[in-house]
Amino acid sequence: AQSVTQPDIHITVSEGASLELRCNYSYGATPYLFWYVQSPGQGLQLLLKYFSGDTLVQGIKGFEAEFKRSQSSFNLRKPSVHWSDAAEYFCAVARGSGTYKYIFGTGTRLKVLA
Amino acid sequence: DTGVSQDPRHKITKRGQNVTFRCDPISEHNRLYWYRQTLGQGPEFLTYFQNEAQLEKSRLLSDRFSAERPKGSFSTLEIQRTEQGDSAMYLCASSLDRGQHEQFFGPGTRLTVL
Numbered sequence: 654a655q656s657v658t659q660p661d662i663h664i665t666v667s668e669g670a671s672l673e674l675r676c677n678y679s680y681g682a683t684p685y686l687f688w689y690v691q692s693p694g695q696g697l698q699l700l701l702k703y704f705s706g707d708t709l710v711q712g713i714k715g716f717e718a719e720f721k722r723s724q725s726s727f728n729l730r731k732p733s734v735h736w737s738d739a740a741e742y743f744c745a746v747a748r749g750s751g752t753y754k755y756i757f758g759t760g761t762r763l764k765v766l767a
Numbered sequence: 768d769t770g771v772s773q774d775p776r777h778k779i780t781k782r783g784q785n786v787t788f789r790c791d792p793i794s795e796h797n798r799l800y801w802y803r804q805t806l807g808q809g810p811e812f813l814t815y816f817q818n819e820a821q822l823e824k825s826r827l828l829s830d831r832f833s834a835e836r837p838k839g840s841f842s843t844l845e846i847q848r849t850e851q852g853d854s855a856m857y858l859c860a861s862s863l864d865r866g867q868h869e870q871f872f873g874p875g876t877r878l879t880v881l
Contacts (some may be wrong), residue, residue, distance in 0.1 A: 657809075685867060696874040697810070697859065704867045743809050752823050753868040754800065755860075757809030 655680045655735075657746050659758035666734050667766045674729040674761050676744030685728040685747040687755070688718055692740045702726065704749075714738070739765045771792060771873035773859050779879045780849055787845045788876045792861030799842050800870060802858040803827065803836055810858055816842060817864060849880045 658678040666672055675701040678684060686703040701712025708720040718729045727744060772791045780786050792799050797818050802810035813832070814824045818839035828834075831849075841854040846853055855878050860870035 694877070699872075702869065704806045745809070747868075749867070749871075752812075752815060753798070753862065753870075754815060754823070755802075755810070755811040755870060757811070759807070760809050 654748055655756045657744050657756050657758035659744055659761050661761045663762050665764040666720045668736050669733050672731045672734045674742050675760060676727045676758060678725050682748060685749055687745040688729045689743045690740045734765055736765045739763055771859055771861050771871050773873040773876050775876060777877050781881050782849060782851060784849055785847045787843055787848055788857055790842045790859030790873060793871055796861035796863055798862045798864050799836055800860040804856040804858060822860055851880045854878055854880045
């Protein structure tokens with residue numbers, strides 16, 4: 654069965670510092686991969702997605718992620734964090750056939766220090 | 768705005784009451800998904816429709832839950848005899864049934880059962 658692991662429940666960084674949020678997935682083939690951000694009480698906003706092709710994916714708000722098949726990882730990065738990036742971040746995986754339902758990780762809550 | 772819409776955005780009810788939520792997908796999307804997100808967790812798949820046919824239901828969807836999509840357009844999710852454990856954010860998403868089947872999420876309905 655597919656699964657997604659986000660090992661870090663909470664991460665705190667200083668404004669201007671770099672950020673990396675980890676995501677590991679379990680799936681037999683190359684899945685579709687996504688990162689979403691959710692502010693308190695809000696819905697999900699898609700940051701970026703990977704379906705195939707170039708393994709380094711650029712997203713909105715200056716985020717990028719790299720698909721590493723050998724490590725079953727899809728880590729999210731940002732070179733310089735802004736206070737407005739404080740939110741919860743979810744990694745998701747979907748099988749590229751059948752239901753196409755999304756399996757989400759448990760999320761990483763990001764706190765940004767001024 | 769032609770995105771996914773959900774109504775109501777918030778619902779407070781007493782234990783034992785029935786509630787119904789509505790989701791209006793993007794108009795040309797024939798796949799529609801329901802997810803549930805409890806506090807501190809990522810969204811979890813509940814069920815999905817291909818046009819008016821409900822093709823998969825999660826084990827999370829107990830017999831108190833029923834979903835419909837009668838004309839293949841909007842969908843409703845009903846919870847009968849609500850319990851406090853039903854308190855969650857209920858998210859709807861829609862997609863085309865071709866290509867990467869990318870899902871677009873609505874803002875969610877937040878249910879609080881007192």
